[in-house]
Amino acid sequence: MKTVMLSDEAYKxxxxxxxxxxxxxxxSELVDKVKGVKLADIDKFFGIISSDEARSLQMNAAKIRRRFKVRA
Structure with missing residues (x-):
């Protein structure tokens, strides 16, 4: 068993x-619902863009990432 602290507002x-x-x-029930919603939200986007559109988005994202490399 673990103790969890909540604000008064969250407790109410x-x-x-x-x-x-x-x-x-x-x-436990709320956590299970949130997990299910996240998976359902992702599932509704499968197949909404073509392979060419996906490839173009990946290339553009890679270009943006290269421009914003973090320097240590």
Whole structure:
């Protein structure tokens, strides 16, 4: 078991939606939802641009990266 510190505002927000669940159950459920949303958000973009467009974007990104190399 671990202790997590929250601001009063964050605690109130969690408490207002937890219902009969424990905070552990609620946080676990919310984390799972966020993970699922991120994957779903990415999936909707697969195949929306052509291979030529993707190649062009990659080349442009590489050019930009070369111009902004960090000096140590």
């Amino acid at each position: 927000k969690l408490a207002s939606i937890k219902g009969s669940k424990s905070f552990t159950e609620l946080v």
